[in-house]
Amino acid sequence: MLSLPSLLSERVQAAAGIDPELRPATRPQFGHFQTNVALRLANAEGRPPREVAARLVEQIDLSDLCEPLEIAGPGFINLRLRADVLAGAASQVLAEPDAGIARAPQPRTVVVDYSSPNVAKQMHVGHLRSTIIGDCFTRVLRAQGHTVIPQNHIGDWGRQFGMLVEQILEEGLDASALDLPAAEALYQRANSHLKESEEFADRARERVVLLQAGDAETRRIWQQLIEVSLAGFNQTYRRMNVLLTDADIAGESLYNADLPVVADDLADRGIAAVDDGALVVFTDGFPAPAIIRNAHGGFGYTCTDLAAIRYRVGTLHANRLIYVVGAPQAYHFEQVFAVATRAGYLPSEVSAEFVGFGQVLGADGKKFSTREGTAVTLNSLLDAAEQEAAPSIALAAIKYADLSNGLQKDYVFDAERMVATTGDTGPYLQYAHARVNQILRKAEAEGIGFGAVTVLAEPAEQSLALLLSRFGEVVAQVGDTLQPHRLCGYLYELAGALSSFYEQCPVLKSEGEVRASRLALCASTRKVLAIGLGLLGIEAPDRM
Template sequence: MAPMSSLPSKLSQRVEAVAGVDPEMRPATKPQFGHFQSNVALRLAKTEGRPPREVAADIVSRLDLDDLCEPLEIAGPGFINFRIKAEVLAAEAAAVLDDPHAGIVQTDEPRRVVIDYSAPNVAKQMHVGHLRTTIIGDCFHRVLRAQGHTVIAQNHIGDWGTQFGMLIEQITDEGIDASTLTLAEADELYKRAAAHFKADEEFAHRSRARVSQFQGGDEQSLAIWQQLVDVSKVGFDAAYERLNVLLTDDDLAGESTYNADLPVLVDELERSGVAVVDDGALCVFVDGFEAPLIVRKRDGGYGYATTDLAAIRHRVRDLDADRIIYVTDARQSGHFAQVFAAARKAGFLPGDVVAEHVGYGMVLGEDGRPLKSRDGSAAKLSDLLDLAEQNAAPSIAIAAIKYADLSSGLQKDYTFDAERMTKTTGDTGPYLQYAHARCSQILRTAEAQGHAVGAISVLAEPAEHQLALLLSRFGEIVDEVAQSLTPHKLCGYLYELAGAYSTFYEQCPVLRSEGEVRSSRLALCRATQKVLATGLDLLGIEAPERM
């Protein structure tokens, strides 16, 4: 649902009612052309066999926009230019300032949205891949929550599987108290266990046997496993706090959550005929996919597909999800497409429940290759944060990382360049923080000088018009991000708003103006400060009062 306060939406609806087609309203390319333009007459002229300017004149003659626009203009070969009245722009910007949600329209159809994101592995430090899923998922969480939806975060950590056989066996061999480990130490233990498993067949044999004991409920094995989970949670939580994301221990729903349900689910699939035995494995055949989805291996074990099906069933049946969003590496898109199709075939995912996979690209080094540690493994998340903080304070470094991650299309790869990302100029997170701090500074100075913030009432300059127009579009942009899951559009909007504020600041003296002009311009500063702060918060970025 588009926000009712969206000026483009209002204009589009009225023009479409007359023209009969979407006018595809676009911001005007230059101020002299007004605020919006439409090429609807050029498109209709081809089908009607009339000159475009004649079609445009006909549309203009039948349009009633006196309450919104100055007299309409026809330009060039038949473009229709729309210039919003100053008093309408003032009212729209004032509504944003007065709204506790800064113009974000609260949904009249609240949904229960499950977002699956972050998902680090127990006993392993978070790496560069976890950076993107965590930041992107957190942004979706914030945007949908801001609209009034119920958001249920699900951190599907890797806390079950055959790797725990070798981990538990290594701990036993070394006589380690696993509860005393840090996550970094557990990671080193994992590497030692993996090397030991590869080099020592006797150890490998014991590790495989330990898996059966562990998964069979052996108390000693489970106690060590729980210790590994607990020390990992401490490490994960430290990373989440450093990243300023919303995830907590209450959001944990790891692989182990579904362990008891897997044989039940598989039996149900087999009895219903949805799954059939093929070459010794139990499979779900889904139209459009070359290979079947294996839900029980030939050796009786279960894989990711089985757990993912169990998770979908739980999220629909027990969490009452209307919409499920998975945020993982783009390379998993085929897997999730098949899992969703199998879940629908099995009846676990009803037709009225939306399931979406949001894939993301890789983080590259300055050499254009996937970012790696010195040993060739995936770069550690903590190392990336440390690198960014060499160039800026922690809150600014986090802003730089998050904005760089979210501001390009999610499926694109992006280059991690700490020096460029932390600059307060250009298209960066710190630049938006600086714009907010600039608004705050001028408002503090005005208060110290005894100047009051008034109503947005005087919009005489083009820079004031442009700033007010952008402020009025905030709710529309947030709504688009919520529906299409495209945070780069919010980033682009905030960057444009910061640029418009900079132009306004340079061309429209605030403190040196007087009377109603000054109080109105201070109100524009306050509205810009509010929208920037709200928008940055939706990105998970702190909005500082000073920089």
């Protein structure tokens, strides 16, 4: 469903032949929108702007949407939507289960790769943004009717497991009895041991060979470490209200058997060649080749990511791939996509998008880390926010601060500012929802009913109704552009329009049809706030 502003723009452009560049009117007496299209056409046609404006007003057919168009000043055209049209749009939002979110005309199967923590390590600040952003994409795309398959590409394979298993055996530990912090402490001990003892390092390398060969004891301990880690990850995911489950796990180990297949395929077809002992692919536009297999016979991240693309396209039948990974990985994924395209693993009908994000910074504007210089754990960040507010409010603060920021930008983690219930924050939007819910609760307690929006005489009522009509289109934009700050900005604007409406239009103190209509407008706004916050992964509380 096109929003009212988009419908207006489409109709004016049909008559004018160019984008009318509609702008909200600066004052209510000028209507709802203005366009300077006549002035731009007059310059090209060499005619007076008001003459061109008069011609356009005759040609533009908006009688079903607008009051008669007006020409102002040197040739601006003012457009005022009819009150009944605005009322109908607000009522439609209330009547539709999804508040006007349009179903995608051609639903796709979308893989979203996000979160991706490492086994035997706690999630840290670096996983915060990937998890929040990927979860938002999953929610938005599902709301549009796409089939979304999250892929949590955990680090569950590699050389580190040699030292981990060897350290467990040396200490006589039961790996299944560990929790995630204890597993991380084990990792640190094993890493120190590896650096201090060449004999231990040799045993760790031999253990990796046993792991790769399928040795029963090694695989059993490896599996225990994974299960311990997943228990810790899931606890954090529940705390963060994200949708990831064990069913979404697709770790590095999943592609292990396919790595030599990919390497042989690329070599056999002449796409990859041996260079200085390593199997590499030279790709135009990249200063260094993509390393498929190193000189020691080991497969790197490039080969794993190529195998993942083959699996996601060939087995999961995805036709859109989205990678939510830190911005520094952009080069790697651009090169992977280029090799995958050349190899035919990524056909032209499948899109692959890298969504890089900036860093979370401390109050000093530097990379967020502990005094020891290590990464801050994700749970400790949540703890810091919960010292300022209740868990659901603290989480709203963190998620909104993350998503309302342009994804590429770094942002400062300031818990005290983020939990404020005034200004552009998540708790402010939660408060707006709770406040409108309180009005509707009072009306219900007093037995005051309502149906549709019917009376929109005041500018504040009309502004609110107009914003409500845009919700579905904003969600569609986020699904297309993968820019969640657009939805955040829209919801903040909606909450501000709701506040202006309260100040200028009494609800419960009004009477008759006006009161019933204003209650319906409140109910439409509550619905959009609740669904919109839900798409951000934020709870919409009934009370605050």
